[in-house]
Amino acid sequence: MNTIDLQVEGMSCGACVKHVTQALQPLPGVSGVEVDLQSGRVKVSGELAQGSAPLLMALTGAGYPAKLTTDASTSAATSQPKAAGCHGGSSGGCGCR
Numbered sequence: 001m002n003t004i005d006l007q008v009e010g011m012s013c014g015a016c017v018k019h020v021t022q023a024l025q026p027l028p029g030v031s032g033v034e035v036d037l038q039s040g041r042v043k044v045s046g047e048l049a050q051g052s053a054p055l056l057m058a059l060t061g062a063g064y065p066a067k068l069t070t071d072a073s074t075s076a077a078t079s080q081p082k083a084a085g086c087h088g089g090s091s092g093g094c095g096c097r
């Protein structure tokens with residue numbers, strides 16, 4: 001059992017949280033997904049023998065580019081205001097569709 005912390009771009013509403021969770025939950029070895037909408041951080045727990053690559057690929061495929069969390073840089077990286085266009089159109093906003 002191990003955990004991998006990710007920084008996910010583009011989450012701006014509860015539906016995004018759900019999309020991210022649904023993208024990660026079915027992956028092999030994943031037993032838990034915790035999403036923090038405010039910070040964009042996602043903690044994945046389980047038997048993650050393949051490391052972060054499958055997680056990152058699944059998130060990218062779901063429309064939420066992600067990277068591994070590097071502790072120091074996250075607060076600055078997520079301080080930009082979220083777009084208000086969630087669900088509003090194809091440009092800007094979050095990854096919801």
Ligand SMILES: [Cu+2]
Binds near residue numbers: 015017
């Ligand atoms: Cu959303």
